Amino acid sequence: MLLLWAVLMSLAGAGAGAGFSTDDETNNIQVFKEASPSVVYVTNETVVRDPRSFDLHTVPRGSGTGFVWNDGGYIVTNFHVIEGARQITITLQDRSSWKAKVMGIAPEKDLAVLHIEAPAATLQPLALGDSSALTVGNKVLAIGNPFGLDTTLTVGVVSALGREIQAPNNRKIRNVIQTDAAINPGNSGGPLLNSEAKLIGVNTAIFSPSGASVGIGFAIPVDTVKKIVPQLIAHGRLVRPILGIELAPEQWARRNGIKGVPIMRVTRGLPAQKAGLRGIRRNAWGAAELGDIIIGVDTHVVETYDDLLTALERYKPGDRVSVSFVRDGDIDKRALTLAAP
Structure with missing residues (x-):
């Protein structure tokens, strides 16, 4: 009798465990399947x-x-x-x-x-979400192939927003999502999803002294991805409007303590030249004089070359912008229409 009772209790326990589920667990399964x-x-x-x-x-x-x-x-x-x-x-x-x-x-x-x-x-495309609606604490899920282990699911939250990481060409990628969902080598390029199985980011990098996940991963927000992917399909590259200027070497500007982006020369017939911006020129004695130094585009502060490129990426050819610059120690501002590259 005791043996029979033990067997029955064991079966009852197995049944209870097999049927146990939480709403969050159900959501994880649904997102993964979708x-x-x-x-x-x-x-x-x-x-x-x-x-x-x-x-x-x-x-x-x-x-x-x-x-x-x-x-x-x-x-x-x-x-x-x-x-x-x-x-x-x-x-x-x-x-x-x-x-x-x-x-x-x-x-x-x-x-x-x-x-x-x-x-x-x-082919089953992913539904696209809205990364501008994210807040710290939102649930996120990552699916990828860490260490070659295909289709692995990890779960976490949005740990922070507005982070910056370095791109392969040393440019800054801004407004990046930080998450504690485990992201390891091999996860790169995979989707970061919300609880509706919608794409909110592309898993890109980890911060780790050991090379494995320590709970700090980064994803490019989907709002950035939605702007860039159509350009890559249509043009093969990111299309950034131009001012029509040639910049002085960044190392030279840094070495001389110049805060902003110094113009070396302007191209005839393009927006900067039409607006009256100036590059480096020779004075009456043949000495080189510093040209205009760009310090802003509309409300975007420009202190470095990366700042200028990031600012221009927010616009398209034909947009009207206001460029702030320093000339002979004074701050000036000119409006111009951005040109196609």
Whole structure:
């Protein structure tokens, strides 16, 4: 009898455990089921020459994550995931593999768009969210391929907003999302999702002395991604309007303690020249005189070259802006219409 009672209690306990679920747990499962078919495995391969036979061989260079942007075969990932690749392979959730073509890159934002010739029926695009609506404490979920372990889910919260990280070309990526959802090598390029399975960021970097997750990960906000990806598909690069100026070397400006962006010369017929901005020029004695130093674009303060590029990225050709600058120690301001590159 005692043995029978123990068996019955054991079965009852197993049933209770199997049926236990929390609302949060259910949501995790729902988000994973909804979003994971959109997540892809990105393999970056390069070509090396055998030192003995001199034959060329394709060898793995690295791997990462990406996700389906639309059913036209466009895939989004990080630039650093595919940087230097001679051959890129995308593996979908149905285990089919496709050779990918690089359609566009934005190293300054660490984003890249690839294209595969997969049937639309095999592609499930991610729904896009709104990163401007995020607040610290919001639940987030990351799906990726850390250390080559495909389709791994981690859960956390938005730890901070408005962070800055360094892009592969040393530009600053601003307004980055910080999260404690575990992000490890291989997660790069994968989606950061909200509780509605909508994309709110692209997992990009970790802060870690050991190289593994310590609870500080960073994601490029989806509002930035939504602006850049269409440009990469259409033009292959980030389209930034121009002022029509050539800048003095940044190292020279820094060495001379110049706060702002000094103009070396302006291009005839372009916005800066039309607005009357000046570059470096010679005086009556043949000595070089410093030209205008840009210190602002509309309300955006410009102290460095990166500040100027970031400010211009907020506009498109044809937009009217006000440029603030220092000339002979005085601050001046001119309105001009930005031109296409």
